[in-house]
Amino acid sequence: MLTTAPADLQTAAAMINKGQVVAFPTETVYGLGADATNESAVKKVFAAKHRPADNPLIVTVASVEMVQRFVEVIPAQAQKLIDAFWPGSLTIIMEYIPGKLSPIVTGGLPTVAFRLPASPVTREVIALADTPIVGPSANTSGKPSPTTAQHVWHDMHGKIAGIIDDGATRVGVESTVIDMTTEIPTILRPGAVTQEELEAVIGTVNSEHRKVGADETPKAPGMKYRHYAPDVPVYMVTDDNWQRAIIWAQQQLEPVGIMATDEVIKANHLAGMDYVWSLGDGVSAANAKLFAGLRYFDDRNEITTILVQRFADEGIGLAYNNRLGKAASGQFWTATDFM
Missing domain, CATH: 3.90.870.10 (DHBP synthase)
Structure with a gap:
């Protein structure tokens, strides 16, 4: 090196x-x-x-x-x-x-x-x-x-x-x-x-937010192929779903990785707990910490699912949500599907 x-x-x-x-x-x-x-x-x-x-x-x-x-x-x-x-x-x-x-x-x-x-x-x-x-x-x-x-x-x-x-x-x-x-x-x-x-x-x-077709050459990286994804499923969590998502995670037999801002971690009494990755104090910090958190949980063989906080689709939140959406293959955590 x-x-x-x-x-x-x-x-x-x-x-x-x-x-x-x-x-x-x-x-x-x-x-x-x-x-x-x-x-x-x-x-x-x-x-x-x-x-x-x-x-x-x-x-x-x-x-x-x-x-x-x-x-x-x-x-x-x-x-x-x-x-x-x-x-x-x-x-x-x-x-x-x-x-x-x-x-x-x-x-x-x-x-x-x-x-x-x-x-x-x-x-x-x-x-x-x-x-x-x-x-x-x-x-x-x-x-x-x-x-x-x-x-x-x-x-x-x-x-x-x-x-x-x-x-x-x-x-x-x-x-x-x-x-x-x-x-x-x-x-x-x-x-x-x-x-x-x-x-x-x-x-x-x-x-332009579209996936390039199978026979089309993309003009830029990230437009055609699967990107940013760990080996285990990733789900996006919106602010209104965190409390129920955490209850669901705690009920699972295998550990679930949780990636959220300090505000969400504090509000749900997750500080200091294992399998929790801080995304910092907002979307700017989350951009810098997203990939490191996904890699951290990808290297932990016991983790079977990762829940990650999603932000509003505005400003630099668009970049964050773009990468997270690809890592999650567009999947959201919802109480209807999981509880």
């Missing part, structure tokens, strides 16, 4: 230049990095993750100048978003110059998703390597995304060349993805940058 010392960053960059795969930190989740211009290196990422071949990859860059190597021109609206949100948790889909990137990166589409992360460590590594890197989350496909280097080690030990450890991530859910190639810019994946924030910069923005 590598640290953020200058020598280690030089080593990580050298690994990337040699076609190896290195996990890297961002403010959202840890990513799996390989030279985006090296097809054989990119194939190693797909192999390490067991990722479907038609799922395109985000291209992570160190600067806007690096994006300009691959596009004829950055659209004016996209430039406004770059000025407002980069470096940061926003991924922007644009058309790229044909032949500049392998179809394995783009899923064969004429578009590519670019991101310039807030992490200075990762920007430094990419700048040292002088090449953009692909950047899917550094987990086995379908499993909860990694928010610590230890999570990456759990999934990727022995499969990749190294992991850059920069501590726990700050945001905790993947970047917002916006498609700038549509008539009206369209959010394909909600994240820390909200629709309201985007519209304050460029005007009307659509939001």
Whole structure:
């Protein structure tokens, strides 16, 4: 495992230049990095993750100048978003110059998703390597995304060349993805940058919440395949159902994992109890703690079910509910179904 010392960053960059795969930190989740211009290196990422071949990859860059190597021109609206949100948790889909990137990166589409992360460590590594890197989350496909280097080690030990450890991530859910190639810019994946924030910069923005068909190539990650899910069933719980859900959980022969805010934990006298994971003091904290909690319970063989608090569908709650909804396959806990 590598640290953020200058020598280690030089080593990580050298690994990337040699076609190896290195996990890297961002403010959202840890990513799996390989030279985006090296097809054989990119194939190693797909192999390490067991990722479907038609799922395109985000291209992570160190600067806007690096994006300009691959596009004829950055659209004016996209430039406004770059000025407002980069470096940061926003991924922007644009058309790229044909032949500049392998179809394995783009899923064969004429578009590519670019991101310039807030992490200075990762920007430094990419700048040292002088090449953009692909950047899917550094987990086995379908499993909860990694928010610590230890999570990456759990999934990727022995499969990749190294992991850059920069501590726990700050945001905790993947970047917002916006498609700038549509008539009206369209959010394909909600994240820390909200629709309201985007519209304050460029005007009307659509939001697309659909699952891509079996024969369709998604423009962005998370639109087609099962994501973020532990091996046991996950159920979303709304605020009005917690009291009954906890009574049900306590009646089960096998332990049930409970993930909720400190307010819910205190109101239902769960503080200090085993099988309870705090999501903190609200939706911002919950975003940062969601994947870690799902991983915590996924590693406890005695847990048979996980109940997780859902928030209102507004602001950054949209990103949280999007990830939780996928982990739960859209399933809610209700007294009618369980009691």
